[in-house]
Amino acid sequence: MSRGLDNAVIPASPALSEQLRTTQKARRQQRERHRAATTGWLRAAVLGANDGILSTSSLMLGVAAAHATHSSVLITGVAGLVAGAMSMAAGEYVSVHSQADTEKADLKLERAELANDNEGEHKELMAIYIARGVEPSLANQVARQLMEQDALGAHARDELGISNTFRARPVQAALASAGSFAVGAVMPLLVTIVAPSSAVIPLIAGTSLGFLALLGGLAARAGGAGMMVGALRVTFWGTLAMGLTAGVGSLFGKA
Numbered sequence: 001m002s003r004g005l006d007n008a009v010i011p012a013s014p015a016l017s018e019q020l021r022t023t024q025k026a027r028r029q030q031r032e033r034h035r036a037a038t039t040g041w042l043r044a045a046v047l048g049a050n051d052g053i054l055s056t057s058s059l060m061l062g063v064a065a066a067h068a069t070h071s072s073v074l075i076t077g078v079a080g081l082v083a084g085a086m087s088m089a090a091g092e093y094v095s096v097h098s099q100a101d102t103e104k105a106d107l108k109l110e111r112a113e114l115a116n117d118n119e120g121e122h123k124e125l126m127a128i129y130i131a132r133g134v135e136p137s138l139a140n141q142v143a144r145q146l147m148e149q150d151a152l153g154a155h156a157r158d159e160l161g162i163s164n165t166f167r168a169r170p171v172q173a174a175l176a177s178a179g180s181f182a183v184g185a186v187m188p189l190l191v192t193i194v195a196p197s198s199a200v201i202p203l204i205a206g207t208s209l210g211f212l213a214l215l216g217g218l219a220a221r222a223g224g225a226g227m228m229v230g231a232l233r234v235t236f237w238g239t240l241a242m243g244l245t246a247g248v249g250s251l252f253g254k255a
């Protein structure tokens, strides 16, 4: 029986094959849940790198289209890298920090409520479990026992939706976005360093779109979606961004 479940070769009966399907489905779901939990940071890193590639290469293309010298294009790229990384870090820090402030204020309020009205808080927690489908007498018991263990923890998790794994970490978040942006921005910069002056525009545009498609495809695959769709989506927006900036650059370059 257990060998049959593991190898999934010849189901002996309809009942067994049904059980087999259920087990395989449960395993697949388990794997997918796992994937959702571990791809959070990967998704953030890929998005940061995408931003770095796209905004830096667009910036350099705009300046190059305005007939700037090779060294001006390079300086623009370096300035774009630093400005973009710092702006990503600042934005991420402020956003995550304000989230942490909200969580802290919520927890403070909850602590005060627990101290003032413990019975009311027990009813509140019980009502939450009932609303999730637990029968009233069991919900009463679960709420009581969880509150004996760690009342604030139980309310934080089940009432406010704050858990330790999702606690906001502003500095790590800021460093991670700045770092991933910089990694992305370095790609078009390196291409510009080695590219001959005459071919800067097509080389930056071509390699950046290639990197974007690759990252988009990998990100889609890591998230369990189709690689092709992910690559095409990011390539479309990349082409639009680079085309527009280059267009604006060549307009102003003529004046």
Ligand SMILES: [Zn+2]
Pocket: 110, 113, 121, 124, 155, 159
């Ligand atoms: Zn509460």
